[in-house]
Amino acid sequence: MGDLHAGHAALMERARAECDTVVVSIFVNPIQFDRRDDYEAYAIDLEKDVDFCATLGVDFVFAPSAQEMYPEPPSTFVEVAGFSAHLCGKFRPGHFRGVTTVVAKLFNIIAPDKAYFGEKDAQQLAVVERMVADLNMPVEIIAVPTVREPDGLALSSRNKRLTPQERAIAPALYGALEIGADCIRQGCTSATQVRRAALAHLRRHPELRVEYLEVVDASSMTPVETIGGPVCIATAAWLGAVRLIDNVLIDNIGT
Amino acid sequence: MGDLHAGHAALMERARAECDTVVVSIFVNPIQFDRRDDYEAYAIDLEKDVDFCATLGVDFVFAPSAQEMYPEPPSTFVEVAGFSAHLCGKFRPGHFRGVTTVVAKLFNIIAPDKAYFGEKDAQQLAVVERMVADLNMPVEIIAVPTVREPDGLALSSRNKRLTPQERAIAPALYGALEIGADCIRQGCTSATQVRRAALAHLRRHPELRVEYLEVVDASSMTPVETIGGPVCIATAAWLGAVRLIDNVLIDNIGT
Numbered sequence: 001m002g003d004l005h006a007g008h009a010a011l012m013e014r015a016r017a018e019c020d021t022v023v024v025s026i027f028v029n030p031i032q033f034d035r036r037d038d039y040e041a042y043a044i045d046l047e048k049d050v051d052f053c054a055t056l057g058v059d060f061v062f063a064p065s066a067q068e069m070y071p072e073p074p075s076t077f078v079e080v081a082g083f084s085a086h087l088c089g090k091f092r093p094g095h096f097r098g099v100t101t102v103v104a105k106l107f108n109i110i111a112p113d114k115a116y117f118g119e120k121d122a123q124q125l126a127v128v129e130r131m132v133a134d135l136n137m138p139v140e141i142i143a144v145p146t147v148r149e150p151d152g153l154a155l156s157s158r159n160k161r162l163t164p165q166e167r168a169i170a171p172a173l174y175g176a177l178e179i180g181a182d183c184i185r186q187g188c189t190s191a192t193q194v195r196r197a198a199l200a201h202l203r204r205h206p207e208l209r210v211e212y213l214e215v216v217d218a219s220s221m222t223p224v225e226t227i228g229g230p231v232c233i234a235t236a237a238w239l240g241a242v243r244l245i246d247n248v249l250i251d252n253i254g255t
Numbered sequence: 256m257g258d259l260h261a262g263h264a265a266l267m268e269r270a271r272a273e274c275d276t277v278v279v280s281i282f283v284n285p286i287q288f289d290r291r292d293d294y295e296a297y298a299i300d301l302e303k304d305v306d307f308c309a310t311l312g313v314d315f316v317f318a319p320s321a322q323e324m325y326p327e328p329p330s331t332f333v334e335v336a337g338f339s340a341h342l343c344g345k346f347r348p349g350h351f352r353g354v355t356t357v358v359a360k361l362f363n364i365i366a367p368d369k370a371y372f373g374e375k376d377a378q379q380l381a382v383v384e385r386m387v388a389d390l391n392m393p394v395e396i397i398a399v400p401t402v403r404e405p406d407g408l409a410l411s412s413r414n415k416r417l418t419p420q421e422r423a424i425a426p427a428l429y430g431a432l433e434i435g436a437d438c439i440r441q442g443c444t445s446a447t448q449v450r451r452a453a454l455a456h457l458r459r460h461p462e463l464r465v466e467y468l469e470v471v472d473a474s475s476m477t478p479v480e481t482i483g484g485p486v487c488i489a490t491a492a493w494l495g496a497v498r499l500i501d502n503v504l505i506d507n508i509g510t
Contacts, residue, residue: 134331
C-alpha cells in the first residue's frame with residue numbers, strides 16, 4: 001500500500017536475492033478499509049516510493065489506479081471463512097475479504113512464482129496462505145520477519161501519524177508481547193496467565209487502548225487456551241487516532 | 256462433471272479446433288450440490304468418459320478425487336454477488352458459490368488460455384464470465400451453443416433418468432421457450448406477456464412442475480420487465496425426480 005519503509009525493503013531485498021524478476025505492487029486497496037478516514041490518510045507519494053524501489057533493484061512497480069483495479073463496483077469476492085471471528089477480522093468487518101480479493105487479483109495480473117508478505121500482519125499472512133492452499137494458486141508465499149525500530153516498535157506506515165509523546169509510549173506494545181512470550185518460554189501453558197502478564201504491562205500506559213491481545217494457534221490464528229504448539233501472541237491497540245498492531249511468534253516451545 | 260454426451264463433445268471439438276493442447280476436467284464437485292441425492296445420482300463411469308475424450312482428440316483428462324480437490328474441508332470460497340437472487344441461484348442455495356470456487360481452482364491447476372462452457376447452463380456461464388473479469392483471471396471464456404435432441408430437448412446427463420413417458424413430455428420445455436422467443440421476435444416487449452405465452456404452453460403438461468421461467472438480461476441474468484436488448488428466456492422444471500433446465504438467447508431484437 002505504498003508509503004514504503006525498511007519493513008517493505010526487507011521484502012524487496014529477500015525477493016531480489018531469490019528471484020530473477022522482482023515486481024512491487026503499490027495499491028491502496030479501497031475495499032479492505034473498514035473506515036473511510038483511515039483510507040483517506042493513505043495519501044502516498046508514488047514518485048518517492050518508486051525511487052525507493054529503484055534503489056533496491058526492483059524491476060517493475062505495478063501501481064494501478066482504483067479505477068483500473070475496479071472498473072465496475074466489484075461483485076466477486078474471495079473469502080476465507082473463520083478469519084472474521086478473531087483478532088483484526090473481528091474488529092475490521094470486511095477487511096480480510098478485501099485483502100484476499102485484491103491479492104487474488106494481483107496474483108492473476110502479475111503471475112508471480114513467489115510472493116513476499118511481512119510477518120507483522122500475521123493474520124493477513126495466514127489468510128493469504130490459506131487462500132493459496134484452498135484455491136490451488138500457483139504461487140509460493142514467503143513470510144518475512146517483522147522489522148523493528150531499535151526500541152522494539154514494529155515498522156508501520158502509521159507510525160508517522162503518532163505525536164512525539166505517543167511515539168515514546170508505542171514500544172510498550174512490543175514490550176507487552178515480549179513479556180507474554182517470556183512466560184511461554186519459561187514453561188507457562190495457560191493462555192490466560194500469558195495474557196494477564198502482558199496486559200498488566202500495558203496498564204502502565206493507559207494511553208494505549210487495547211483492542212485485543214490474544215494467544216492464538218500460529219497456523220489457524222484462532223485463540224487457544226492451553227499452549228501446546230507454535231503460537232502467536234497478537235495485539236492491536238489504539239494510541240490517539242492511530243491503530244497499531246504487532247505480534248510475536250513462539251514456535252520452539254519446550255526446546 | 257462426466258457422464259459425457261454430445262453436448263460435451265461440442266465443447267471438446269471447438270477446443271480441439273482452436274487450441275494446441277486440450278484438457279478436459281471430469282470432477283463431480285460436491286460443494287456445488289444443494290441436494291445430496293442429486294450428488295449421489297452422479298455415478299460416473301470414468302473409463303467410458305476417458306474413451307469418449309480420446310475419440311475426440313483430447314490430450315489430457317484431469318479427473319481428481321474429491322479428497323485431492325478438498326484435502327481439508329474447504330474454507331475459501333469465491334462468490335459473485337447478485338447471482339443468488341434469481342433463477343437457479345435462488346432455488347439452489349450455495350450452488351454458484353460451489354461452481355465459481357471449483358472453477359477458480361481448476362483454472363489455477365490447469366492454467367488454460369481458453370475455457371469452454373456450454374450455453375445450456377446460461378447462468379453458470381454468466382457467473383464464470385463475471386468472476387473472470389472481476390478477478391482478472393488470465394483466461395478467455397468461450398461460450399458454446401446448446402446441443403439438442405432432434406425433438407428440441409437440450410442434452411443433459413440427467414435426461415437418462417427420465418422414464419419413457421417423461422422423456423416424451425420433456426421437449427415441451429424447449430417448446431415453451433421457443434413460443435416465448437417467437438413473441439419477442441414478433442415485437443413483444445413485455446416480459447409478462449412473453450412469460451404468459453410460454454407458461455400457457457407448459458400448462459398443457461401438468462407433469463412438468465415449473466420452478467421458474469424468467470425473461471432476463473442476457474449479460475447480468477437479472478429479470479427485466481421491458482425487453483429492449485439481448486435477453487435470455489430461462490427456465491427450470493421438474494419432471495418426476497429430475498430437474499431440467501433450458502434457455503434461449505434472443506439477441507437480434509428489432510432486426
